[in-house]
Amino acid sequence: MSKQHYDAKRYWLLILAATFLFGSTFPSSKIVLSEMPPLWAAVARFLVASAGIAPILLWQRLHRRHAASQRRPWGILILIGLLQTAGSMGFLNIGLRSTTPAKAAILMACTPLIVALMSRLALKEKIHPLAAVGLALAFFGVAMCIGLNKLDGFGAGDALVLCGAACWAASTLVVKSSRIAINVWVLTFWQMLIGSAFLALLAWAVGEAPALPHGDRALIAFLWLALPATTGAMALWFMALELGGAVRTSGFLFLSPLFATLISFAAFGYSLSLHELAGGVLIGIGIYLVSKRLDAAGRPHALPADGKA
Numbered sequence: 001m002s003k004q005h006y007d008a009k010r011y012w013l014l015i016l017a018a019t020f021l022f023g024s025t026f027p028s029s030k031i032v033l034s035e036m037p038p039l040w041a042a043v044a045r046f047l048v049a050s051a052g053i054a055p056i057l058l059w060q061r062l063h064r065r066h067a068a069s070q071r072r073p074w075g076i077l078i079l080i081g082l083l084q085t086a087g088s089m090g091f092l093n094i095g096l097r098s099t100t101p102a103k104a105a106i107l108m109a110c111t112p113l114i115v116a117l118m119s120r121l122a123l124k125e126k127i128h129p130l131a132a133v134g135l136a137l138a139f140f141g142v143a144m145c146i147g148l149n150k151l152d153g154f155g156a157g158d159a160l161v162l163c164g165a166a167c168w169a170a171s172t173l174v175v176k177s178s179r180i181a182i183n184v185w186v187l188t189f190w191q192m193l194i195g196s197a198f199l200a201l202l203a204w205a206v207g208e209a210p211a212l213p214h215g216d217r218a219l220i221a222f223l224w225l226a227l228p229a230t231t232g233a234m235a236l237w238f239m240a241l242e243l244g245g246a247v248r249t250s251g252f253l254f255l256s257p258l259f260a261t262l263i264s265f266a267a268f269g270y271s272l273s274l275h276e277l278a279g280g281v282l283i284g285i286g287i288y289l290v291s292k293r294l295d296a297a298g299r300p301h302a303l304p305a306d307g308k309a
Contacts, residue, residue, distance in 0.1 A: 021233035023259025038093035039203035046196035048226035085195020087167030095160030114169035134289025138254035144279030251290035
C-alpha cells in the first residue's frame with residue numbers, strides 16, 4: 001500500500017469517526033441539558049474531557065523522558081481555546097436560549113462556508129469551483145434534513161449561534177495557518193482546559209448556578225458527551241486538519257447533522273421523512289464534490305502529516 005493511499009484511507013477514517021462523534025453530541029446534549037444549565041454544562045463537559053486526556057499525556061511523558069522538553073506555543077493555544085471551546089460553545093449555548101435547535105444546527109453548519117470565505121480573504125487560499133458547488137449542496141442538504149419550514153425569522157439567538165460558527169471557523173484557520181508543531185493530545189488538552197476556564201468565568205459573571213447531572217440517564221449521556229464525543233472527537237478532528245487542510249476538512253462537518261439524525265432515530269425512534277432522506281443524498285453529493293477539490297497545482301490539497309511547514 002502506497003503512503004498516499006494509506007494517508008487517504010486514514011483521512012477518511014478520521015473524518016468519519018470525528019463527525020460521527022460530533023453528531024452524537026446533539027442527542028446527548030438534549031439529555032444533559034434537561035438537568036444542567038447551558039454554560040456550566042459546557043464547563044463540566046470540557047473539564048472532564050481534559051481530565052480524560054491527562055493519563056495519555058502522562059504516559060507520553062514517561063515514555064519520552066529522555067526527549068528534549070518542547071516549548072508550548074501559549075499564545076496560539078490560548079487563542080484556539082478561546083475560539084474552539086469557549087467561543088464556539090459559549091455562543092451556541094447562550095444562543096439556544098432564544099432560538100430553536102433546528103435553526104442552531106443549520107447555522108452551525110455554515111462553518112465550512114465561513115472557513116472557505118476566511119481562507120480566501122485571510123490566507124489567499126484558492127477555492128476550486130467544484131468545492132464551492134459541493135459546499136452549497138451540502139448546506140442545502142442540511143437545511144432539508146432539518147426542515148426549511150422551521151426557518152422563520154432571524155433573531156438575536158440566531159446571530160449568537162452564527163458567531164459560534166464563526167469562532168469554530170476562525171479556530172480552524174488558526175490551526176492551519178500557524179502550522180502548530182505540537183502533539184495533538186497536548187493541543188486538545190490545553191485548548192479545552194483554557195476554554196472551560198473562560199466559560200466558568202463567564203457563567204459566574206452572568207450568575208448561572210452550577211449543577212451536575214443527577215439521574216442515571218443524564219449521567220451516562222454526560223460521560224459520553226465529555227469523553228468519546230469531546231476528547232475523542234477533538235483529537236480526531238485536529239488529526240484530520242493536519243492531513244486534509246482547512247476548507248476540505250471543514251466541508252465534512254456537514255456529516256454531523258446527518259449522523260445526529262441517524263443516532264436520534266436509533267435512540268428515540270425518530271422516523272426519517274422524505275425531505276430528510278433527500279437532504280442526506282444532497283449532503284453525500286456535496287461531500288463527494290468537496291473531496292474531489294484540487295489546488296491550483298492539480299494535487300489534492302493537504303498539510304504534511306506531522307503538521308509542520
